[in-house]
Amino acid sequence: MTAHDPNLSRRNLSRRTWLKGAGALVIGLHLPGTARAQSSGAGAAFRPGGNATFAPNAFIRVAPDNSVTVLVKHIEFGQGPFTGLATLAAEEMDADWSQMRSEHAPADVKLYANLAFGVQGTGGSTAIANSWEQMRKAGATARAMLVQAAADAWKVPAAEITVVSGVISHASGKQGRFGEFAEAASKLPVPENAPLKPASAYKLIGKEGAVKRLDSYDKSRGKAQFTIDIHAPNMLTVVVARPPRFGGKVASFDAAATLKVKGVVDVKQIGSGVAVYATGMWPALKGREALKVSWDESAAEKRGSRELIAEYRALARQKGTTAGKHGDAEAVLAKADKVVEAEFVFPYLAHAPMEPLDGYLQWDGTEALARFGSQFQTTEHQTIAAILGLPPEKVKLETMLAGGSFGRRAQVSQHLAAELAMAAKAIGPNRPVKLVWTREDDLAGGYYRPLFVHRMRGAVKDGKITAWADNIVGQSFFLGTPLEAMVVKDGIDATSVEGANELFYEIADFNCEVANPKVGVPTLWWRSVGHTHTGYAVECFIDELLQAAGQDPLSGRIALMGDKHARAIAVLKAVGEMANWKGPGPVGDRARGVAVVESFGSFVAQIAEVSFVDGEPKVHKVWCAVDCGVAVNPDVIRAQMEGGIGFGLGHALYGELTLDQGKPVQANFDSYRSLRIQEMPEVEVKIIASTVAPTGVGEPGVPPIGPAVANALAALGQQRPRQLPMVGRTV
Amino acid sequence: MVSLKVNGTTHSVDVDDDTPLLWAIRDNIGLTGTKFGCGVAQCGACTVYVDGQPVRSCVTPVSAVGDSEITTIEAITGKEAEAVQAAWTARDVPQCGYCQSGQVMSAVALLKENKKPTDRDIDLAMNGNLCRCATYVRIRAAIHDAARALEI
Numbered sequence: 001m002t003a004h005d006p007n008l009s010r011r012n013l014s015r016r017t018w019l020k021g022a023g024a025l026v027i028g029l030h031l032p033g034t035a036r037a038q039s040s041g042a043g044a045a046f047r048p049g050g051n052a053t054f055a056p057n058a059f060i061r062v063a064p065d066n067s068v069t070v071l072v073k074h075i076e077f078g079q080g081p082f083t084g085l086a087t088l089a090a091e092e093m094d095a096d097w098s099q100m101r102s103e104h105a106p107a108d109v110k111l112y113a114n115l116a117f118g119v120q121g122t123g124g125s126t127a128i129a130n131s132w133e134q135m136r137k138a139g140a141t142a143r144a145m146l147v148q149a150a151a152d153a154w155k156v157p158a159a160e161i162t163v164v165s166g167v168i169s170h171a172s173g174k175q176g177r178f179g180e181f182a183e184a185a186s187k188l189p190v191p192e193n194a195p196l197k198p199a200s201a202y203k204l205i206g207k208e209g210a211v212k213r214l215d216s217y218d219k220s221r222g223k224a225q226f227t228i229d230i231h232a233p234n235m236l237t238v239v240v241a242r243p244p245r246f247g248g249k250v251a252s253f254d255a256a257a258t259l260k261v262k263g264v265v266d267v268k269q270i271g272s273g274v275a276v277y278a279t280g281m282w283p284a285l286k287g288r289e290a291l292k293v294s295w296d297e298s299a300a301e302k303r304g305s306r307e308l309i310a311e312y313r314a315l316a317r318q319k320g321t322t323a324g325k326h327g328d329a330e331a332v333l334a335k336a337d338k339v340v341e342a343e344f345v346f347p348y349l350a351h352a353p354m355e356p357l358d359g360y361l362q363w364d365g366t367e368a369l370a371r372f373g374s375q376f377q378t379t380e381h382q383t384i385a386a387i388l389g390l391p392p393e394k395v396k397l398e399t400m401l402a403g404g405s406f407g408r409r410a411q412v413s414q415h416l417a418a419e420l421a422m423a424a425k426a427i428g429p430n431r432p433v434k435l436v437w438t439r440e441d442d443l444a445g446g447y448y449r450p451l452f453v454h455r456m457r458g459a460v461k462d463g464k465i466t467a468w469a470d471n472i473v474g475q476s477f478f479l480g481t482p483l484e485a486m487v488v489k490d491g492i493d494a495t496s497v498e499g500a501n502e503l504f505y506e507i508a509d510f511n512c513e514v515a516n517p518k519v520g521v522p523t524l525w526w527r528s529v530g531h532t533h534t535g536y537a538v539e540c541f542i543d544e545l546l547q548a549a550g551q552d553p554l555s556g557r558i559a560l561m562g563d564k565h566a567r568a569i570a571v572l573k574a575v576g577e578m579a580n581w582k583g584p585g586p587v588g589d590r591a592r593g594v595a596v597v598e599s600f601g602s603f604v605a606q607i608a609e610v611s612f613v614d615g616e617p618k619v620h621k622v623w624c625a626v627d628c629g630v631a632v633n634p635d636v637i638r639a640q641m642e643g644g645i646g647f648g649l650g651h652a653l654y655g656e657l658t659l660d661q662g663k664p665v666q667a668n669f670d671s672y673r674s675l676r677i678q679e680m681p682e683v684e685v686k687i688i689a690s691t692v693a694p695t696g697v698g699e700p701g702v703p704p705i706g707p708a709v710a711n712a713l714a715a716l717g718q719q720r721p722r723q724l725p726m727v728g729r730t731v
Numbered sequence: 732m733v734s735l736k737v738n739g740t741t742h743s744v745d746v747d748d749d750t751p752l753l754w755a756i757r758d759n760i761g762l763t764g765t766k767f768g769c770g771v772a773q774c775g776a777c778t779v780y781v782d783g784q785p786v787r788s789c790v791t792p793v794s795a796v797g798d799s800e801i802t803t804i805e806a807i808t809g810k811e812a813e814a815v816q817a818a819w820t821a822r823d824v825p826q827c828g829y830c831q832s833g834q835v836m837s838a839v840a841l842l843k844e845n846k847k848p849t850d851r852d853i854d855l856a857m858n859g860n861l862c863r864c865a866t867y868v869r870i871r872a873a874i875h876d877a878a879r880a881l882e883i
């Protein structure tokens with residue numbers, strides 16, 4: 001989950017820049033050219049695809065039983081690449097959906113680099129966008145070779161052969177399925193430029209109901225295997241005692257009581273804390289409970305959320321670094337009769353993926369196998385090899401299904417891979433380890449969405465918004481990391497200001513400044529990254545200014561866009577039609593709010609219908625219009641909008657990770673309140689028809705819901721919440 | 732040694748009495764469909780049946796189970812289980828899927844008790860099951876689908 005715009009010719013190159021800088025090769029589109037299929041590297045290098053006999057390229061395996069396995073280079077953690085990438089390949093192969101399978105590709109940067117990053121990794125809602133050409137070409141190549149094999153066998157011209165739903169046939173009555181020709185196809189040269197279908201010929205892409213998720217069956221039956229489910233002979237479960245404050249270190253420890261716990265095997269100090277090794281999770285936890293560690297907190301961060309907010313508020317009153325400017329907003333504000341001011345405060349947030357962080361590693365001193373929900377395979381692979389002191393080619397990394405990520409597994413610091421390797425190394429070879437974080441470890445473990453303050457000022461004159469100023473303060477994920485020099489350009493980290501330094505709205509005098517103070521709390525991108533706070537600040541404040549100008553929130557937004565933002569206008573109009581928008585209301589005890597955000601190249605507008613019940617906002621219904629270019633799997637897109645809305649809403653309403661003198665306060669789901677079924681609104685999604693190349697949907701559903709709800713609350717006569725979460729705030 | 736009757740088979744497991752049923756099932760018996768999400772009865776990922784009743788196995792010590800029959804996601808059977816799992820697949824409910832064993836266990840238990848649950852019944856029966864992917868819209872719809880399928 002991360003930066004950035006899949007359209008790399010545009011702004012925001014930060015993600016890609018740092019990954020390049022991480023020492024990896026940059027490989028362009030890789031499809032074996034004229035190489036023979038069997039020697040095309042992939043076939044020999046690993047076993048994925050099971051008993052496949054035909055491996056025309058790095059992405060597709062055809063087995064004698066007709067099954068087609070797609071090797072997916074992006075991690076599947078719910079957002080749907082297993083289904084999406086298989087759809088692209090199946091479309092061009094003219095395969096039947098029932099013969100399609102998906103599995104994770106192994107870590108191999110030469111074959112599986114994310115084309116947006118240059119290394120293997122998932123993020124920035126790029127999976128479909130960067131596989132759009134690649135997987136269709138892979139499918140078309142496979143089809144051409146299967147057809148050629150059939151033509152050779154039947155002694156007919158390849159051009160006379162048709163393929164429908166996985167059946168290859170010729171007018172002479174000859175028929176066969178993929179499996180029959182797999183072996184012969186594997187001996188043919190790989191064609192250079194197999195033609196792609198025109199969109200008008202699609203049978204799967206964009207077709208409602210044509211495709212079901214490939215992973216639903218197993219996931220509904222407890223059969224899907226996650227990292228936490230790995231068992232191996234002789235394996236030890238590892239939990240780690242980590243410092244209670246960020247930046248703390250182990251001073252000394254006493255493991256005597258721990259070693260008496262039945263099932264505890266060993267205790268070792270590692271870089272991140274003290275590791276307890278046991279025969280299972282419960283003894284490991286009991287052992288950790290019994291451990292006495294004294295911590296050196298001399299370098300630890302001891303400020304709490306309250307202190308940080310006060311400091312940020314003060315910083316927001318000082319000159320920051322200019323991130324966007326036209327005209328002279330300060331001059332207009334200084335002279336304006338009517339200035340609207342609002343200060344928005346956003347807490348730290350944890351990602352809290354349902355499956356806490358975990359990893360498995362086995363090594364014998366010369367070779368290693370790591371298995372976990374790796375989101376940045378290339379860099380994690382290198383980290384593990386470096387820590388174990390092994391050459392990278394002796395380390396295999398297998399990506400597992402992961403129980404969510406929301407950005408948590410996209411680790412700039414690779415701390416999980418490092419901890420896994422350190423834990424394995426400390427106990428020595430031939431003791432496979434499964435490292436498991438508990439929920440408490442997860443919530444106290446940092447790498448949060450950073451705390452942010454937006455100080456906004458706007459001027460309104462004669463029903464027009466004449467000036468806009470936004471002073472943003474919050475941590476950069478990169479300051480203080482080795483990547484700082486590479487990513488923070490001219491003092492601007494794009495992930496702090498995206499969505500705020502350029503608006504859809506034409507305002508003559510505009511200023512956006514940012515300050516990125518250094519704080520010792522590790523932070524990280526969180527589903528929709530900068531838009532998590534910029535979307536809320538901008539969309540609440542524009543609504544407030546439109547209200548001050550006496551304009552309708554929906555038509556007022558469109559009017560401010562001029563003629564430059566056709567896709568944003570289209571989603572706004574569409575969502576207005578869906579909801580039969582007649583102004584924000586209230587009607588009875590319910591009112592409506594609207595918001596629109598572009599993130600990761602996709603445009604999403606939402607309208608929320610809200611009432612106020614027992615002191616809490618109750619969101620009854622959300623209408624959502626999305627333009628993500630070509631809609632490859634409409635139902636996966638709908639699911640991502642539904643899930644994005646629930647995720648965004650839950651955090652806007654309840655989500656808060658408070659630090660008290662540097663220590664995380666919320667320990668588990670009893671205090672880190674998460675959206676539950678009775679709080680989930682009804683959701684209606686419309687996907688805008690488009691012929692533009694597809695963009696992502698994993699993140700863009702998140703940003704608009706918070707401000708849409710806040711704007712509805714304003715229509716109910718309340719102030720738009722200036723500080724999140726809306727309910728039960730502790731700071 | 733503790734004796735546990737899981738999915739019709741009696742297992743002797745060498746664990747302390749205070750070991751939560753969850754870890755005995757996962758680590759000792761090797762059934763991993765039942766998931767760990769919080770360890771404090773807040774998320775429902777660890778839901779199993781003890782004598783047919785859904786319980787949070789993460790806070791149920793093995794000593795409290797006695798010779799009760801324990802059923803996990805791997806062994807749920809009957810028309811409610813079939814209807815729920817068919818509806819889950821038809822609706823493509825799961826995203827990451829990690830919470831879904833627990834969701835299915837709670838949904839099947841609901842339909843065994845209540846053939847035609849209202850939205851309010853669903854809220855009450857399912858609100859102990861967190862889904863961080865927020866698949867709730869489809870969970871609700873799939874439970875209604877399953878209830879309809881059971882009518883026929």
Ligand code: FES
Binds near residue numbers: 770778788
């Ligand atoms: S793991 Fe038992 S309720 Fe969360």
Ligand code: FES
Binds near residue numbers: 830862
């Ligand atoms: S499907 Fe991911 S937590 Fe429910």
